Amino acid sequence: MRDRLSADQYANGILMGDRLLLSRAITLVESRRPDDQELAQQVLDRVLPKTGHSIRIGITGVPGVGKSTFIETFGKQLTSLGHHLAVLAVDPTSQRSGGSLLGDKTRMETLSMDRNAYIRPSPAGDSLGGVAHRTRETILLCEAAGFDIILVETVGVGQSETVVHGMVDFFLLLMLAGAGDELQGMKRGIMELADALAITKADGENQAAANRARVEYQNALHLFPPTGTGWFPPVLTCSALTGEGIELIWQTIEDQQRLMVQNGHHSQRRQEQQLTWFKSLLRHHLEKQFYNQPGMDERLKFLENQVRIGQLLPVPAVQALLHHHPKEH
Ligand SMILES: Nc1nc2c(ncn2[C@@H]2O[C@H](COP(=O)(O)OP(=O)(O)O)[C@@H](O)[C@H]2O)c(=O)[nH]1
Ligand SMILES: [Mg+2]
Structure with a gap:
């Protein structure tokens, strides 16, 4: 029961x-x-x-960049400062049995036992749009439960970065040193969304390469158009193993938030996000309503076939679908 x-x-x-x-x-x-x-x-x-009273932080980066390890170290630092932290994930690829964050709970061993931290894996078996919608509502629930910092992790696949960027106040991109120009090129669009970049694993033999990468990426960012918010995304280095640089990342987020609240861009960003959420939901429901009409499957199949064999062009086919009114009985 x-x-x-x-x-x-x-x-x-x-x-x-x-x-x-x-x-x-x-x-x-x-x-x-x-x-x-x-x-x-x-x-x-x-x-x-x-709801609405937390700092919402998005964290992204390619698999292996060190997201889970970073969240563990960063998260512990935040709870030790007295913050209450919720960690959520947006991962449309995750399965019920092996969601990335769920599997990663082992990497977040200490954090998952922290009384002031709450870790929730990505909902499984859903479209990116569905996952995003549920994550937005989950953020609200976590805020109502008193969490004042929400971390939303996303795996670097598909459009998930853009989607997570659209629900957070600060978007942090983790990057590897020496991963090559092709990666840099691939990530250009995402770099443009970032409020800060952090080169991970800046420890041991990797330290020098991390510092070089920091300078390179900072130079690359200078060539990007200004954000229009008065914030200039910095490039930092950090190590989740030694903890070095982690505190500076938090300070950077606090600085950016202070500035955004002061100059009104914080509420503007949130308002735009609300509107985007509304529009995407509306689109989703219209689509569902449309496809759920009685007889739609058959009509669609028929027209698809007509289009495939060249009996009908796509435009008149779409019009036939849109202007079909089933007779009322
Ligand atoms: N040297 C070093 N290794 C790290 C650091 N952070 C993560 N790693 C290692 O990098 C690998 C991938 O880390 P993980 O957190 O699972 O990456 P994710 O796939 O982005 O979540 C693991 O073997 C980690 O131990 C770090 O700060 N320094
Ligand atoms: Mg991970």
């Missing part, structure tokens, strides 16, 4: 910082069942006034 709590019970529990209820509410958010979805919306509605 599924014991079903009311929206008020969920909301009150979350607002009191109850981890178990927070986890269960996130499970509701991730569920595809319409009744779960409805309850999730009621919970979100109730906690909404208590």
Whole structure:
């Protein structure tokens, strides 16, 4: 038997910082069942006034760059400063059994046992858009539960960086020294989104290469158009093993946040993100509604075939679909 709590019970529990209820509410958010979805919306509605008060930080970088190890060291530093930290992931490739962050919990051993940290893997088996939508709602739940810093990790695949950039206040790009120009070229679009770059593994024999990479990337960033916010993304080096440079990254985030709040770009960025979220949801639901029309599958198959064999051009085919009104009985 599924014991079903009311929206008020969920909301009150979350607002009191109850981890178990927070986890269960996130499970509701991730569920595809319409009744779960409805309850999730009621919970979100109730906690909404208590959301929005965290620093939302996105962290990205290619697999192996050291994201999980970084989050462990960085996270411990944050909790030791008295912060309450939630770690979420956006990973459309993750499976229920082997989600990157879930598997990575071993890399975040200390952090996952920290009372002031909460780690939640990416919802599995969903489109990037779906994962992003659920992560946004999860951010709100975590904020309502009292977490004042939210880290959103994303694996460097597909469009997930752009999507995570669209839900955070600060976007940190981790990079490897000596990974070559082809990588730099590939990452150009993502470098443009970053509020800071950090060269990882700046320890031992890697130290010199990391410093060289820092200078190179800083020079490369100078050639980018200005952000228009008065913030100039710095390039830093850090080591999650020795802890060196980690504190400076946090200071950098605090500096940037202070500036953004002062000059109004913080709320502007959040407002734009809300609007983007709304538009993407609307698009999603319109699409769903359209494809769920009775008889749509057959009509679509028929027209697809007509288009394939050249009996019909795509434009009239689309018009036929859009202007088809099933007779009402
Ligand atoms: N020397 C050194 N190795 C590191 C550092 N951070 C991570 N690594 C190693 O790099 C590998 C990949 O790290 P991981 O955190 O799993 O990367 P992710 O795939 O981006 O999450 C692991 O073997 C880590 O031990 C660091 O600061 N210094
Ligand atoms: Mg990892």
